Amino acid sequence: MPVKVLIVDDSGFFRHRIADLLSSDRRIEVIGSASNGIEAVEKVKQLKPDVVTMDVEMPQMNGIEAVRIIMRENPTHVLMLSSLTHEGARVTLDALDAGAVDFLSKDMRAWMDKNDSLKTQLCDKVVEISRFRASSRRGLFAGRPGSEAATGTTMVFRPQQREKAVPLAAGKATSRPAPAASVAPRGTNAPVSAPAPAHAVARPLRRPRVNCDLMVIGSSTGGPAALQQILTQLPANFPYPILLVQHMPGTFTSVFAQRLNQQCAIEVREARDGDQIKPGLALLAPGGHQMILDGRRSSRVRVLPGDERLTYKPSVDVTYGSSAKSHGSRVLALILTGMGADGCEGAKMLKRCGATVWAQNKESSTIFGMPQAVINAGLADEILDLQEIGPILSRMGAR
Missing domain, CATH: 3.40.50.2300 (Response regulator)
Known part of the structure; x- marks a missing residue:
């Protein structure tokens, strides 16, 4: 049909x-x-x-x-x-x-x-x-009147204007913000408790063991919603630098980074050439460009013009590959919802260095193409529902 x-x-x-x-x-x-x-x-x-x-x-x-x-x-x-x-x-x-x-x-x-x-x-x-x-x-239609899955929560990108978390003094824990789905509307005191979506995994929350100095996340179609869901659950004192590669035009990545920064306790901004990576900072690759780790100074990113020979600008493969060279086994890579197979070749490079790769599962993906390519190639250490990823990372950050 x-x-x-x-x-x-x-x-x-x-x-x-x-x-x-x-x-x-x-x-x-x-x-x-x-x-x-x-x-x-x-x-x-x-x-x-x-x-x-x-x-x-x-x-x-x-x-x-x-x-x-x-x-x-x-x-x-x-x-x-x-x-x-x-x-x-x-x-x-x-x-x-x-x-x-x-x-x-x-x-x-x-x-x-x-x-x-x-x-x-x-x-x-x-x-x-x-x-x-x-x-x-x-996922996408869950919770909407008349839908077959009206017991769930939506996975669409739902901006929640949120005050930036104020960093606490050294040695004190920073409370993490509630996930966006459970934030009460401003001006009200009523608690909001969103029901678990139909695809939520009914098992104790896992806590995979990961040796990590850097986290790299790649996504495409459905990525804005997935990234929002994950990043809003991280505490302001999240201990790892984060690189984000979302397929978007340049004008869109700057606006998207600003929105995420308003929502999250961590800092999120569009990457600039020479930016230093640091814990609690997520750098979003600018649309039309490639973001890599500097070969001479692995604590800094390079933002380079998009190569016309590459389909994706930015490309998950490029950033994954660069991260493999600079941080090796100390990388945690996440591949999220999206069309195509961008990220699969980069994941191979990461696995050869002993890095850890997580993939979003089919049930919570808007488009399963990118995670599926990594999973089918035998490169995924964990296959996780979107609802699991944020809480797992938040626990890792609390160690």
Whole structure:
């Protein structure tokens, strides 16, 4: 059965262009279009698409509000089309908060280009998103009215504005913030207790033994939600430096780092060339660039221009490989949800050095591609549910 797609965009040019690209793929069937959010909500009800491509700025009702209503009334996978601007990045992250699965940049030059690069990217994203309906009902759609897994919590990116933790005096423990899913709304005193999601692992929390001087996390589709869930559970005095590689354009990584920094007790920021790694600091690789450890000074990162020969900029493989050379067996690498196999070659280098590799499990992944590649290659020391990772790392930090 082909993937049924509804196209939502106020631009006639983009509606036709998206339809042409999608219709050229036998795996996909375009079943309708809408020019604003109100039409989109109604057509989702009528046509029941597998995937919706959604513009952000539209008359009458914008894409973010449309996503919120769709996810509440008729949960459906939504792929946002977003401009490559600072404001575009902000509203795209708002859309992920509202329930969208992923996004694709809306660069006019790329959409006018006649080569197959954009077509392949768009069609592959749509097909991959549609394939994970079963796991998404237990994660992305969990807890939404009318969903089959209404007993769970959502795994969408839900920013919680949070005061930065104040470091305590040396020798004193720093209390870790509650996970984002259990934070009470500001201005209220009522405790909020989120139920465990349907895919939560019903076993005592593991505490794997890891020799670690550096933690490196790679992710793609579904990564913003996964990173938010993990990093908000780390205490301000987390004892390891963290490198983050998330597939995103440059404008998006700067905004994403700022959001994470507002949410987390640890410090999170976009990496700059020459930054020093240190405990309790997470450096996010800038989009369009590669982040490596300095070969001469392993305590500093280098931010280099993206190599056109590499598909991913930033690339998990590149940062993993650099970490293997600089820190060897003292690296803890996490590979999280995402399309493709980026990270697998780097994980091989890490394992040859004796490093530890953890992979996110299928049940909690939005897209299982990247973790699956590492697991199938026999490189994963642990296969963990997303709900487990933050608490395990928090316990490690408490040692």
